[in-house]
Amino acid sequence: MKLVHTVAELREEVAIAKSQGLSIGLVPTMGALHEGHASLIKAANQENDFVVVSVFVNPTQFGPNEDLDAYPRTLEADCKLAEKMGANVVFAPSPAEMYPSVDATWVEVTGDVTKVLCGRTRPIHFRGVTTVVTKLFNLAQPDRAYFGQKDAQQVEVLKRMVKDLFFNLQLRIMPIVREADGLAKSSRNTYLSAEEHTAALILSRSLQAAKEQYATGERDAAKICAAVTASIKSEPMANIDYVEIYGLPELTPVTNPMVGSNLLAVAVKFGTTRLIDNVVLEDK
Incomplete structure (x- = not known):
């Protein structure tokens, strides 16, 4: 497994995989990987020839007074888990790598799907999600991308985005993974x-x-x-x-x-x- 930090490095790895006719699975994460993420990576490994796992704490989906600075960052442990589950590449960019322009370009889904539930109290959250996921789709060029049902509203937002922007990929939505006592993994x-x-x-x-x-x-x-x-x-x-x-x-x-x-x-x-x-x- 390779750990890469730049857009150029990821594009090179994807180009090699594409040249060999390999199917690509993408698992976007914000790191601090747990058994829920492991289930996504495992599924991606089973259904694709080449698996990219992104580890990026995306600043644009955090609002004021949210936990961006405190969000756990455990890259070394994340890489070990990703490799164990069958990942070929872990992409761990910096914020500057993912957002190179001072005036950012946004991808935004509008309508009730982003205004209810979490969207009501976190008004910029889903714009940050759809923007960073679009970037990852463009970079990894996956055949399939894997997300968890725990983030149910995010799933519906991404379904809409994929449909409306004609992304040529399949969203794979995997069941919630829970701890032995029933608490959803997070x-x-x-x-x-x-x-x-x-x-x-x-x-x-x-x-x-x-x-x-x-x-x-x-x-x-x-x-x-x-x-x-x-x-x-x-x-x-x-x-x-x-x-x-x-x-x-x-x-x-x-x-x-x-x-x-x-x-x-x-x-x-x-x-x-x-x-x-x-x-x-x-x-x-």
Whole structure:
């Protein structure tokens, strides 16, 4: 496996792979890799001949007073995990390498898909995501790109971008990976104290209860949200940002009664750490 830091180096590696007729899988990450990322890299390795993993803490998706400076940076450990899972190249650029112009060029998806949920309180976040992912798509020229369902709104935003900009690639969306106690894997879990970690287990328990509520016939979105909200509020350390349901795809307003596929998403703070989680409610 090779570690490269510049656009020129990555382009050279991609050109060699393309010249050999190899299919390319891309796994974009912000580093601090965990088992969730490992599952993406493993899937990319199984489905492609050549795998690029990007490790880049993207400054443009962080708003004022967010955790850009404190975000964990563990490149050496990331490279070891990426290599173990089958990556061929780790691309770890600097911010100046990825944003060479003082006046940046942006790629932005508009509409409800970027305005609800996290987009309501993090108005620049998804513009930063779509811009950096576009750059990575252009550089790695992947046949397939891998993302996790935990970031469900990001997934829907990227689906729209890929469709609207005619990217010639397949988005592969992989299931949420959870710790043994049910907490969704996240790089931000390292911020949690032991007490906050235990408190945060209310998220997966509440979502599972909602899934069971739906399975037994409940189709009133307001009632499901109310039950999840009450459950999370029963944990004194939880500070709710949102508990909401939207229709899939594209996070459309939910119908009542609910039909088709719907996303139940939550964002909750434990101490200073904001966690997100979700479950899809649909009839099998």
